[in-house]
Amino acid sequence: MAVVSRRFEELAHRLNQPETAADPALFRRLMQEYHEAEPAVAAYREWQTALDHLAQAQALLDSEDAREPDFKQMIQQEICEKAQQAAKLENSLKLLLVPRDEYDNRSVIMEIRSGVGGEEAALFAHSLLRMYTMYAQNRRWQLELLSLSETELGGVREAVVSVDGQGAYSRLKFESGVHRVQRVPDTETQGRIHTSTATVAVLPQAEEVEVQLDMKDLRIDTFRSSGAGGQHINKTSSAIRVTHLPTGMVVECQNERSQFQNKDKALEILRSRLLAHKKAQQQDEINAGRQAQVGTGDRSEKIRTYNFPQDRCTDHRIGLTVHNLDKVMDGGLDEVLDALVLHEQAEKLGKLAF
The missing domain is CATH 1.20.81 (Receptor-associated Protein)
Structure with missing residues (x-):
């Protein structure tokens, strides 16, 4: 001191x-x-x-x-x-x-993907996207959809969003990992409970001065936007695919109407992924970096379970169970996130030499 x-x-x-x-x-x-x-x-x-x-x-x-x-x-x-x-x-x-994460005050890029469970996993990923959208609204943060791939039933194969707000990373970083749901799907005719998963990755938004992209390291391809069908499919080649050749990272963006807008969004996502990769190399921590965050999507890697028949949400990292699951799914995450913040502080205090 x-x-x-x-x-x-x-x-x-x-x-x-x-x-x-x-x-x-x-x-x-x-x-x-x-x-x-x-x-x-x-x-x-x-x-x-x-x-x-x-x-x-x-x-x-x-x-x-x-x-x-x-x-x-x-x-x-x-x-x-x-x-x-x-x-x-x-x-x-x-x-x-208590040492603070240097990225705690940052805005974030969130990536939500369906995991194990087929169409029900995609529907659960959609539920998570809705939950985080409502949580961002509760915190008065700005959430923007950067990329979305849907199924014909309205599920989410992959969604990438930016959440802009002071301290967004300090809260949402705890969402990185495998989320498991236990419920009777709308597609289930015999009332059986299914177990499915979705993965979430939370990346601190990178500033251009932190991650400078050399255009020689990028391959940029254009293609037509795709979707579940209907008149909203883009008939021009405005969608963008950016490949970072040194790492093999691939980012696609097709939500905007112009190539330039999609390119800007794709580069924003790529910079955040590269920053997370850099952080993983520097800190060598289990939750640093995109791949370490999301794992394989296997049920055994779960960080949290949403059990609808028992009306409970359990965070397995700290052994916390809260009820009133509808409130959680409507963006009421603060009870869980507050407990995770206190747990992190207690762990850091235990390591603090004073």
Whole structure:
């Protein structure tokens, strides 16, 4: 923590230098770092003051005046109160020092795909798309459909959406993985419960300066938009397929009416996938990167189960079960996500050296 305090003082000094003011990009970067460190430094100084006061009270207990019973009792009570205050401030400081994911404030790209279960899996993927759309609306985030492949019954083979909002990644990153549903499908005539899955990948949106694409590394193909049928199928070759040759990543986008719009959306998705790939290489974590997030779609890899007959939603990572499944499917995810955030904080606190 002393290192953080020294860095904070260094930032304050550099922000007051003429050469910093002359470089707007540097000034913004240092100012952002300054504001991010300020709460922790203020809490650290308050904790240090509380420890000083505690030490002073303990020193009084060893003085000659403390031989007086009433005075000694008063000092002991004061020591107890100051020790509790110092402990409370220490806990607050630890929470501020919990390492944050550098992408937590980012908007996201979400990819939803049907997994095991045929048409019912596609219908469940559609239900998840609706759930996240309503959750984004509840949070006043902007959700935009970038790519959609549907089945004839209205299911979703694959949907790619962008969710723009402050802190979207800090919440939605917990949705990465295999989601399992247990319910009686609309297509089931004998009332049997089916188990199906869908996969979700959540990628922090990449900025162009982070992932620079060399056009020599891209193969861009055009083709006609496809769909379940009807008059809305595009009769011109406006759909775009972008292949990133070094990695083999392929992105298709056909929702917009022009090639240029579809190309821009496809490149946005590609940059986010490449950023996630870079993050996976750097951190080597199980949930970093698109492939690690979604797995194979097998039921055994599930992170969450939506059981309609029992009206329950169970998150298997933390053993949390909530009821009122209709509320969850209508975008009421905060109870589950709040618990996942607290679990993550507790894990990081346990690893924090203080």
